[in-house]
Amino acid sequence: MPPPAEISRILRPALLVLAMAIAFPAWQGEAGQVSDAQVKAAFLFNFAKFVQWPGPTDGPLVIAIAGDDYFAEIVTQTIRGRNINGRELTARRLATGDDPAGCQVLFVGLTRPSDVADLMQRIHQPMLTVGETVQFLRDGGMVRFYLENNRVRFEISQKNALAAGLKVSAELLAFAAR
């Protein structure tokens, strides 16, 4: 069997150049492409408009994001300077172990079921919980994002929302997928 040429010697630098060439389009930046994070952040902002929390409705409306620092950044950008019904919107990044107290909306960006259950257990006030894990609604979550045909969809568990004392307007329920 004839010995193959020292392919490794040639291919390795060639692969490196190829890798850099591939990363090159990134130099151009993205133009007009929307990420799912941006759409979800916009949804969060909208959900706050269609949900009624019990008790006093003044003071800032805090959206807490757990387990996804990048998404926390996107949410901060999306809600900057906005308010809902006169309430100022703020975003708060939750580190592991932080208490979600004082927040009205909680986005659970965690993936492990035990971490999700752990966080959900530490909720002691009416809070709109939004997540993405497959069993999020079964775990007591209220809204779940998922992707279908490259579009962001969501499903709502009205039962879980009512159990926490939250009222979800019929309009939002109508737009929920299931």
Next chain:
Amino acid sequence: MEFHVTMSSVALSNAIRALAFTVPVCLTAAVAAAQTTRPAPDLSTMSLEDLLTVEVVSAASKFPQEVKEAPASVTVVTSDEIRRYGHRTLADILRSVRGFYTTYDRNYAYVGMRGFGRPGDYNTRVLLLVDGHRLNDPIYDMAPIGTDFPIDVALIQRVEVVRGPGSSLYGTNAVFAVINVVTRTGAQLNGVRAEISGGSLGTRAGSVSVGQLFGDGRELLLAGSIYAASGAKSLYYPEYDHGAPAYGVATGLDHDDSKNLFGSWAVGHFTLAGAVASRGKQVPTAAFDSVFGDDRLKETDNRAYLNATYEGAVGHGWSLTGRLAYDYYGYEGVFPTDYGEPEPVLWLDHARSHMASGEITLRRRFARSHLVTVGSEVRRQFENSMSAEDNTGSVVDVQRPGTILGAYVQDEVRVFPWLLLNAGARVDRYPTFGTRATPRAAVVLLPRTQTAIKILYGRAFRAPNPYELYYYFAMKDRTLGPEEVRNTEVVWEEYISSRVRTSVSAFDYRVDEIIEQSALDDTGADLYFRNAGSVEGSGVEAEVEVKLARGLSSRLSHAYVRAHNAVSGVAVSNSPHQLTKLGLQIPAGVFFLGIEGQYVGERLTLAGEPLKGSVVSNLVLTSPPARRFSFTLGLYNVFNHSYWDPGAEEHVQQAIAQDGRTARARIRVRF
């Protein structure tokens, strides 16, 4: 057969080359990342109705917090990657992971990492889990990563590879890595899918899967698949070329077939999952002193399991994971052997095991900064039977049931927001050697949200299995203790932006009391096992990963390791010093082009002969999976590079030739 001896590489120049490799890519990635953070378009003014219509180009992957803060170096391979790189088996998936390499002897696929991949080792030092359920069988401790893996690769949601000793949580086998395969759920599948595929070497496969999400949140998934490959038509082994009649050519002896059934049912906090799988491989290499060219040489593995899990909160801050499982494993081997009689005698080997296991894990947060995990596991093996017979009757007949108990505890302490301490230990009790304790400690520093520095120390063990303890007659007066591993590692992970990740790790390990096969005399008739070897290994690994919203993604890794016999200092066989992997996912319109290049450095055979390094490149084209019809076209070993993997003790061949260029086409229909 000629093995070309390459010039020995200078360690320093290799380290420099490794750096020269990754530094420019890191810089490119960093600049690219800086360019791509543009202000978001103002979606906040859009109505709900309009938001539902916005097409997102593809899911921007996250770098999960759990990976960053985990007390280990973790690699996650997603189903998108598996599909776009055209991975056909778990072995293909592992080959793309930094620091891993596989060996194939036309029988089973073996995985090695950190320079440790002893030929003939049945993947006993890697713990393979499916949804947390242990797959290493109780008799041979084998982790099935080839076509013997009982789950269809298309059903995999993701593969979590956690490097380093995991015995402090999982017990035996978790020596070098814990690989958890997470399967898709019924809701994720959502519909009916049928798939057929065909390819080179007479490969044909088909599968049907059904997934359903019911109104009250219940999910059901059912899937079945079959696979058959004629394999390489003719394989030439000069070691067996003794002239007529075969001239060392094994014709039509590489047949591989498997069939699997998988199902999962989820309701509320309960999940019930099960699988039944069977795989038979004809062996063309005449391994185990068999007669060359006999088409009856075949090994068959049968597996079945049923696993029920409860996962949820149980009040007062406690969360519970409870697991009950039943496992069956069966093995059949047919070995045509030359006893000096006119016709070969069939040596028939059987093994069977039935096991029931249960595990409870409790977690609770204490004093705000402590997350404590406590758990306990029981594995009751009702039947561990091994038997063998030839023309004289029964030669081996062993039955050794046993019960294994384990208990573990772990505390994750957030001392400061930037400092995590993780300490844990597990105690296992075996009927054979008694009790073994394995501790682990980790310090995770998070000086900024984008940086994680991990200092890890862990111990692991690998218990002797029933095959090693009881199969050979010469083991009657002998005992075996577990293998012990000590591992120290430092990892630095940098999440340059949400889309760019780099990591560098350095490790040092030592494996002692390695269970090795020996012979009482030169005839090889009286084989036995003993705790003999010691291997020391140390190395450096580096990786860069770039994921862009368009789906464009590249991943480049390099691993450098030196492993040697700790006593004699001699280099270990099947241990490549260098492993380089490149992966590129390039969107082309609605399609994706997946390109892989994998370099495995020079390795030594068992006899100490060097095997040249190899580069294998793959090219795969995939169409969007969400459509009614989708396809995958794959070309593997695109440049038809010839390469060999080292043979094991059971082979006369020092090295076994691997496949050249192969193609695979897959068509999927959604209903």
